[in-house]
Amino acid sequence: MNSYTRRTAVVSLAAALVAGLATGESLPAAALDRTATGGPAPLPRAHAHNDYEHPRPLLDALDHGFGSVEADIWLVDGRLLVAHEEADLDPSRTLESLYLAPLRRRVQANGGTVYQGHRLSLQLLIDIKTAGDPTYRALSRVLHRYRELLSVCTGGRVRSGPVTAVISGDRGARAPMEAERVRYAFYDGRPEDLGTAAPASFAPLISTSWTDTFRWQGHGPMPRDERARLRQMVSAAHAERRRLRFWATPDAAGPEREAVWQALLDAGADYLNSDDLPGLEAFLRDTAHGVM
Template sequence: MNPFDNILDDEEIQELRKNHNHLRIKFNVLSIFTIIFIFSGMVLFKREKFPTYLEDLLNQPPNRLLHNINQSNRSNYSNVENFQNSLVSNLNGGKGTIQLHSQNDYWRESPLFDALKSGIISIETDCWYLDGQDYELFIGHYKYQLTNYKTLNSLYLGNLNKILDDVNSYNYKNSIEGEEKKGVFNDDPTQTLYLTIDIKNNPELTFKTLQQNLEIFQLKNYLTYYNTTSNEWFKGPITIIISGENIPYDSIKNLTIRNTFIDSPLYEILDISNQSNHSEFELKYSNQLSIFASSSLEKLIDYRSSSLSNYDFVKYGLNDEQIQKLKQYISKAHELGLKVRIWDTSINYDSLYNSLKTNIGINNKGNNNNNIIWNQLKELEVDLLNVDNNVDLLNNDAMIAAIGVSNNNNNNNIKYHDIEDNYNDINSNNSLS
């Protein structure tokens, strides 16, 4: 007989087993809550670092942020009231709009929203197509930088759709085809936002995926488009530009309702226009296919040539030879009905930024000489200038004065090239100026 057989009776053994099971359940529950807590912390950290959601940016609960008025009461609000109390009034009310282009916008602390808060009318992002991800396009400069939470939808299209629904009190039942919609700028609701997409790989599949993502915008009249059948333009709150070395020219040309447009190579415009190959010229520079022609300042003025390489652009500006060369490019583009965007305007951005602060007499009140290069480009009627440091630049009064723009309500519509968007004229000559 085992001396330990009678230490515990059956009832005590059952009680121990019961207690053991309770402890195991408590441990499992505690483990689950611990995992949830850690995961929630990771999500909050990620969203704090990448505040791409509307409620993160404005620090408001979603129901207040999007004015959670029930649909039956929405119809009692006038369009004016809806617009004045909408999200855009919180984003950029009183700021006006400025003719700047936020290059590599996804590098910002708050992609899209930093530009909108400053009234910047044009932004650019790099898009990648990945096999097996048929509906998503991924955002990043290099492929190894791509992540699941940085997509065209999560950073840009999803947020723009919410903003435009809010500002237009969108209702499928009341939507009218061809109806003009208000845009994302509170003080200039007819100003379109140019969303430039640099296709980094696989242009045809990227373009196909992009079109799938744009279907809802097209349905709601949120996109600028050109009707190739009626030869008419429709101006929408968002205008999509395709840029880079992988532009699917033929796919864009073959669209009946053309809701994406080509970023034409400005530096080639003189050479191609003088050639006999009219088909290539029409494909790249037709004002029914393109709205902008762009290039780096370096390419346009041949900065690396031996006679110009030592020229101090930031301090002295462009010389007469360079100005005359630029005039030819800009005049040709405007003659064709295209806007002009010039990027890399300082050759070295750090040099520009430091010179603005120290080298050209900026004081705290902002009374100063304009930055020389930017001022020269404005005089040459360049329509858009690129800026990488837009947040730092536009939150500083001295920087604002240096580039000749204002974010106060007394002077809120300064433009580098004062072209009035008269769509009656546009429809008559089939170009979008």
């Protein structure tokens, strides 16, 4: 059985376990071990891209152990609505209702952590789709109401909380963020931020497009020059105590996607980006990478 077939079998087994729970059938001992502490061990390197498009935003990602989730926000009549496209906006789907309030309830129930028994700070990547300056100012007021959950930066000193909000999207958010002495959010930088005066306490994450950076999409061996470039980017980010994430990696199930994921793991990249929650979970657990 090759690696892709084996991981497909793992996903099928997970689905069977869920079905067993629904019908009251007994679970195998391994599954009982996995659920004994209230859920799977978290996967710090798993990032749920466009998380809000799943049937149960946030909750599906947490059920699969993801260490990072992404929500796109729009400022509409003073409210922060969550959607990928403007046509999909729904007044009931707010950042608070889908993410912040459920996280508050979960952290309270778990005694101060998102994942019971694990000190992982969940990354909440908030992608701003409307003008950055006014949207961030509105977001900052909302985050302040949930400050007991959040990592905070005060005068350049960072205190980690159960959730770390990182702001991406429209670059107009940068100026009001930098002006805050007490800040409950952090900035998603770009490769051009490496080597600049922006400290990791402000921009701890560097994100960029895979397809804009590399020609290789997982078919055949990764070209030597591109493998070297990937390792150099990881090294440059880590030298400045920043994490590195690529979006737009191949995400159709198959060996090409897994080849790219493996190359990212081998190079030490901090996050794997996917819309396929069970597929990425199975890959990371099967390869014994990224499990806390």
